[in-house]
Amino acid sequence: MSGKPDDLQRAVEATLFASEEAMTVEAIAGHLGDADVSAVRAAVQALAEFYQNRGIELVERGKKWHFQTAADLAHLLRREREQVRRLSRAATEVLAIVAYHEPVSRAEIESIRGVQTAKGTLDVLMEAGWIKIAGRREVPGRPVIYATTPEFLQHFGLSSRRDLPGIDELRASGLLDPVDDAYDALTGVEEDRAVDEADDNQVDTASDDAGIDQA
């Protein structure tokens, strides 16, 4: 099949190309001002043959014809493009909380972080394959709980979660130093810094004789 297409073939070709829907041979003939149906059928067949092995093909589905991208090139229609992105700080924190506290619900994550956690943050971590939904907690509301995945361990080079440095190790490496430690250091009160981080209402306003205000 080569050479120039005849007029009918050209008309059929253009009609099928511009059509928003697949068309039967009869519909094509009708569209072309009542062209001869068998001639149109022949033209369609000739075109289908002509387009074989090209990037596009003319196919019949349930008596209706339409052009489509060649099946073996379907991957061109949807391409995947990989991009490398650093996890945001918020996502990193959430991941760390899941890793240290799993299984953990979103509300728990928020209470540990002290800030609200966007839904998208958990989605990103699930998309990355590092956390997964690990069931529901059997408490009112039955919240979803999250846990890390084997991919997480693999990515971070851990053989198990127990390889994560403990709180004491974090503290020793300075990673737990709160920001205002710097202030304390400057004002010279470092020897007995808050050892207890459990609760804060045990502040003991030691000296009772501090008052200027009791006159």
Add this chain to the structure above:
Amino acid sequence: MSGKPDDLQRAVEATLFASEEAMTVEAIAGHLGDADVSAVRAAVQALAEFYQNRGIELVERGKKWHFQTAADLAHLLRREREQVRRLSRAATEVLAIVAYHEPVSRAEIESIRGVQTAKGTLDVLMEAGWIKIAGRREVPGRPVIYATTPEFLQHFGLSSRRDLPGIDELRASGLLDPVDDAYDALTGVEEDRAVDEADDNQVDTASDDAGIDQA
């Protein structure tokens, strides 16, 4: 051009066929996973040649390529429902003035037409995507200037602005110059005129019979 298309040609064909928009050679190459641009360009050219005289053809409009039905089949394909917006006469004229004079300010459009341009006229053309604001002219008042878009070229089947019907003749005859310049040219410095028209690189056709259609 016959025989089987090579893989790149098939891929380019499928990509252009499936795309909802016209694509530059670079965009095609990018879509195909950074294929070699010059190879893609060659493939596009080969395809354009291949589709010549078929019911559909591959055309270039403002550096972008797309498939469309052959123009001579218009009578067969024109639907009952007209898909083209009808332009008012004013809009038609303003569009032509922008296209032939771009970039052009509203005041310049009005001075050619001798009437004020209704606000809606430019809006309609911008909404159609055929003209756009192209900055401001650095003269007192810094008026906004307008120019045509790639969609304009696409819609009117122009490969580039140089394809605008009769533009070379209009330039050569000074009909795109402002009245005052044309007056000066006619009355005094006639011989310098061709030199002043720095921007048209076409040979001084100077033809008396270049007339587009003589009355």
Add this chain to the structure above:
Amino acid sequence: MSENELMFGDASTAGSDEDWIAPASAETEDTALYLELDGWEGPLDLLLDLARRQKVDLRQISILSLVDQYLDYIERAEALKLEVAADYLVMAAWLAFLKSSMLLPKEEQEDPSPEELALKLQLRLQRLGAMRESAARLMARDRIGRDVFVRGAPEGLRIDRKTQWQCDMYALIQGYGQVKARTAPAIHMVRERPVMTLESALDRVSAMLGVTLDWVSLEEFLPPHAEPRLRKSAMASSFVAALELARMGKAEIAQDKVFGPMRLRRVVA
């Protein structure tokens, strides 16, 4: 004007009037002309149409007869009691002036000369005519959706971006450390500090005042070898004690100037 020019035909012959909602030019009869009063887009448009009626190249039209036609048109429109827009009347007045200047003897002419004005009008008409022609030719091109069609149902190209997220061990534990540090309860310890209470200051000041009748500066009431923080506390307490004693009428206070040294003296009862 040069002889050999490009010629531009009547727009109506260039086709594609169909794109115009209101065809401006009535083809033939004067009657039609009048009925189309609203069809012109301004005086220049009307002039162009009248010029085209001269059936010659726009570069060869007779401005004088064009002026006559225009004035005639406006007059007749007014006679028919049609409302003529102001800009048409302004053009009429200008053309009437142009005509009279063109008919005047050369010597009496001003600058710009009527010839210049007439030629410029002609040039304007040519430019408008050219654009009108171009517009018609543009509209007559093979237009997408009217003459040529793009693919009816393109599959569309989609690019799915897949993100490869990156994070390392250090960032992870640092993140956890930050959470912990941020949310660790802030513990405020008020440390025991050396202070002098108001009571002890009162005792101390009144006892010392009892020793002398002279003015004594406030500093002298402070414990002499106290460390700075205690001294500060003592200063504050002693000051309040002094005020208290003054209030009770047991002491008087003097200060010569603002922020000057403060002196105290016992009031003898």
